Amino acid sequence: MRLTNDDAGDSRSDLTTRARIRDAAIAVFAESGFTAGLRAIAAAAGVSPGLVNHHFGSKDGLRAECDKYVLDVIRRRKAEAIATPGPAQAMKDLAEIDEYAPLFAYIVRSFQAGDGLGESLFEQMVQDAEQYLEMGVASGQVRPSRDPAARARYLTLNNVGAMLLYMQMRMHRDTPIDYREAIRDFAGDLALPALELYSEGLFSDSSMLDAYLATEDVAAQSEDAETRQPDSTTEEQK
Amino acid sequence: MRLTNDDAGDSRSDLTTRARIRDAAIAVFAESGFTAGLRAIAAAAGVSPGLVNHHFGSKDGLRAECDKYVLDVIRRRKAEAIATPGPAQAMKDLAEIDEYAPLFAYIVRSFQAGDGLGESLFEQMVQDAEQYLEMGVASGQVRPSRDPAARARYLTLNNVGAMLLYMQMRMHRDTPIDYREAIRDFAGDLALPALELYSEGLFSDSSMLDAYLATEDVAAQSEDAETRQPDSTTEEQK
């Protein structure tokens, strides 16, 4: 037998015990959080507790391999559906597929724990959002922004943050949580106000924005005056 | 950062040992999360570990009293600044005041843990947002919504969720986190895209919203047609 799975993340040929433990760990971590013990994971995988550490060295080693695997699956799946619309849409789609439901739950837990995986995914989503928004601007569907990068980050932060908070409160309400149902409810409850905000805004006029832009211009000018020569070219927008 | 003030020259009437332990627990929970042990709390309070449980019975009892106290402070402070603008603004203001900074951190931890306190505060914020938005609509500053309650919940979910995610990622980046600085950066980074979205929306036209409203109308009509036949009228909810 060859099967040199020294390195992590081989998602095919998943019959090996090592992969079974990893999948079980993802499922247990997803359901019970990262405070779950090695014994629970071993029981879910149908192996002895000692075997877990024999394969992964430690609990952190197991965590690292789970993170690596999940990130790898996400990246591969995103490559498949490159045309998925909107920020955080890939994660939503993910939860709709039974096979990937534990991965979605694992990602939610990972965001809550605040470790590396969540932030890697977040930065990836920000990049995707910026690219997608740029396409929307080019096609005329999306208004241009004075700072496209900041807008992409802001929208991603809002969408991901809102979904995480929604899932978290729902998780607290009824455990175990059905993520597919929760995602559907999330989209259903928030579709109208989200479309209202995106289509019409919230404020009746742009006085707040104008005031902010005015103060920003003043600040920029005074900063300009300190560091450079007084250049008279005022960059006024719109 | 420390809420634990040694009773040397403290003029507050609150300096009973029980209150000192409670304040120390809030500070330790805020900094280290709710996995912090009773020993760490006892050390921060300057008492023995046994005394903690002597006063509060158990760790859960201590948690409950901390939650109760924090919620009480928030309610009292909100009563002071009833005119605070915008959703989640009360929490932001809170972090700007040195005295209340540990409370803000505790609340962030509480949201992350997903226990009762976070949700109590959230529902409170939703109500505040709805009321505040209603005032804005009445004064003409805010556009009316087709579903004001859903909009208030959506905006609160976005604002709180975004702030929590921001704090969490920042907390992971540099510990211990300076919440006042983090709040300022949060507001500074996101002010422009937020004002853009609130003032101008994101989409160039309302075709997405119109399409949604059309399907909703169709769904409502067909649902209407179904419930209009009263052969078994046991269910009468919408």
Add this chain to the structure above:
DNA sequence: GTCTATATAATGATAGAC
């Protein structure tokens, strides 16, 4: 009220038999 000392349980990690 407050402390020291301890009981009990669960954790991660390890050693050795097969």
Add this chain to the structure above:
DNA sequence: GTCTATCATTATATAGAC
């Protein structure tokens, strides 16, 4: 490779001395 058995640590909670 896989298991059983165990170590060492840490957690909460409790009992008893002062």
